[in-house]
Amino acid sequence: MDRAPAGSLHAAAVLPAGGSGERLGGSIPKQFCTVLGRPLICHTLESFERVTWIKDIVVVVASENLDLMKTIVNKYGHKRITVVVGGETRHRSIFNGLKVFLDGQSLGSVIQKPEVVIIHDAVRPFVEEDILLQVAISARQYGAAGAVRPLVSTVIASSPEGCLDHSLERAKYRASEMPQAFLFDIIYQAYLKCTEYDLDFGTECLHLALEYSNTKAKLLEGPPDLWKVTYKRDLYAAESMIKERLSQHLCIITNINEEAIEVGFQLHENLKHHISHVKAISLSMYKTVQDLQNIFHGECYNFICINVKESDLEETCKLVDLLKNGKVTTSYPLVVISIHLTVPNCCSSDTQTLTGIRQLAKEAKKSNILVYGLLITYSKDASRLQESVCEGSSIITALIKVRNPALLGQIMTV
Numbered sequence: 001m002d003r004a005p006a007g008s009l010h011a012a013a014v015l016p017a018g019g020s021g022e023r024l025g026g027s028i029p030k031q032f033c034t035v036l037g038r039p040l041i042c043h044t045l046e047s048f049e050r051v052t053w054i055k056d057i058v059v060v061v062a063s064e065n066l067d068l069m070k071t072i073v074n075k076y077g078h079k080r081i082t083v084v085v086g087g088e089t090r091h092r093s094i095f096n097g098l099k100v101f102l103d104g105q106s107l108g109s110v111i112q113k114p115e116v117v118i119i120h121d122a123v124r125p126f127v128e129e130d131i132l133l134q135v136a137i138s139a140r141q142y143g144a145a146g147a148v149r150p151l152v153s154t155v156i157a158s159s160p161e162g163c164l165d166h167s168l169e170r171a172k173y174r175a176s177e178m179p180q181a182f183l184f185d186i187i188y189q190a191y192l193k194c195t196e197y198d199l200d201f202g203t204e205c206l207h208l209a210l211e212y213s214n215t216k217a218k219l220l221e222g223p224p225d226l227w228k229v230t231y232k233r234d235l236y237a238a239e240s241m242i243k244e245r246l247s248q249h250l251c252i253i254t255n256i257n258e259e260a261i262e263v264g265f266q267l268h269e270n271l272k273h274h275i276s277h278v279k280a281i282s283l284s285m286y287k288t289v290q291d292l293q294n295i296f297h298g299e300c301y302n303f304i305c306i307n308v309k310e311s312d313l314e315e316t317c318k319l320v321d322l323l324k325n326g327k328v329t330t331s332y333p334l335v336v337i338s339i340h341l342t343v344p345n346c347c348s349s350d351t352q353t354l355t356g357i358r359q360l361a362k363e364a365k366k367s368n369i370l371v372y373g374l375l376i377t378y379s380k381d382a383s384r385l386q387e388s389v390c391e392g393s394s395i396i397t398a399l400i401k402v403r404n405p406a407l408l409g410q411i412m413t414v
């Protein structure tokens with residue numbers, strides 16, 4: 001999409017996160033459930049923090065979770081966040097979130113009233129800049145805008161006896177999703193004018209804008225990933241989707257040794273059928289972590305380091321240190337697979353390698369780096385080598401896609 005001058009846009013976001021997650025049935029509200037090592041809400045916050053033209057992010061939580069939310073913000077280094085207490089219902093929470101832009105002015109806080117305010121459920125982690133920009137620009141033009149999706153099930157009405165009264169023609173209707181965006185005054189005035197019944201039982205901000213600010217929201221077809229985590233299955237789906245996104249890029253690093261180059265080439269040929277973006281580079285092609293991230297424009301979360309000698313961990317250790325000190329990202333776990341070439345009929349793995357990788361993995365985990373080992377038998381027999389590399393590719397793909405912490409520091413052998 002042609003990006004309109006987002007820079008000219010003064011926008012802020014309100015993320016309602018004050019619910020109890022009853023339908024999910026967990027011991028803690030779903031927004032705080034762990035997904036890939038961090039609370040679900042962190043994934044949503046990171047989605048918004050990547051959008052530079054959203055100047056402030058107001059997170060609205062239940063009073064009993066205020067300290068927890070502030071702890072999460074500090075622990076994971078979230079920026080531009082203001083945490084406020086919500087209400088008994090989602091609308092009341094959103095209203096409290098909007099008030100902070102006006103109370104803030106009276107209290108002299110740095111949070112300024114925005115031209116456009118984006119409202120987005122904190123339990124909808126998969127939101128990209130494109131849809132945020134679309135709803136924000138449309139809100140500036142129409143006063144309000146919201147993302148919609150085709151209905152999956154048909155909507156029907158029940159008679160008082162619990163029988164079918166009528167059904168709606170599904171194609172004429174849409175599911176209202178998030179994000180939604182409003183000219184601040186339009187939605188704020190709507191909340192000021194709406195009834196207690198609206199605040200207690202309503203579920204649609206666009207309706208409030210129509211009913212109380214006479215504003216017909218622009219409806220925008222959103223991408224399929226806007227769904228809301230509501231039930232337990234949604235939590236599993238969220239984790240799988242994040243893992244799928246993380247596993248799309250792989251950087252194979254090898255030194256100039258002939259065997260290493262040959263194995264690296266064959267791995268590249270195998271793995272590109274399983275992983276969307278695979279690049280092979282030599283050790284000399286990077287000095288800093290930025291060099292590494294430039295290869296994939298900052299998107300690489302998976303690395304293979306091919307060491308020639310079975311007991312040689314040097315290159316892998318250098319790579320892990322670079323990733324650790326380069327602060328590539330602490331948002332998601334990085335995977336580093338240390339490959340060691342061994343020769344046919346070799347006895348059990350070198351104990352030095354075993355202990356070295358386990359120790360390295362233990363230390364790296366503290367920096368959210370998952371280190372695994374893989375011994376590949378290097379044979380001059382082309383078909384045997386191809387067989388080993390093919391088996392190794394399957395293991396590598398599984399390690400990258402599953403990112404199982406239970407296998408950290410283990411050495412698989414093919």
Ligand SMILES: Nc1ccn([C@@H]2O[C@H](COP(=O)(O)OP(=O)(O)OP(=O)(O)O)[C@@H](O)[C@H]2O)c(=O)n1
Binds near residue numbers: 029090091093
């Ligand atoms: N009093 C409330 C209720 C809900 N929400 C937030 O509104 C979003 C969408 O609401 P929903 O999916 O219904 O969340 P819950 O109310 O927590 O779920 P449940 O109805 O299953 O309890 C969630 O991010 C939720 O935290 C809120 O800020 N304040």
Ligand SMILES: O=P(O)(O)OC[C@@H](O)[C@@H](O)[C@@H](O)CO
Binds near residue numbers: 121177178203205228
């Ligand atoms: O009704 P719930 O509180 O489960 O979730 C809120 C949803 O209704 C809301 O996010 C969208 O339908 C858009 O308004």
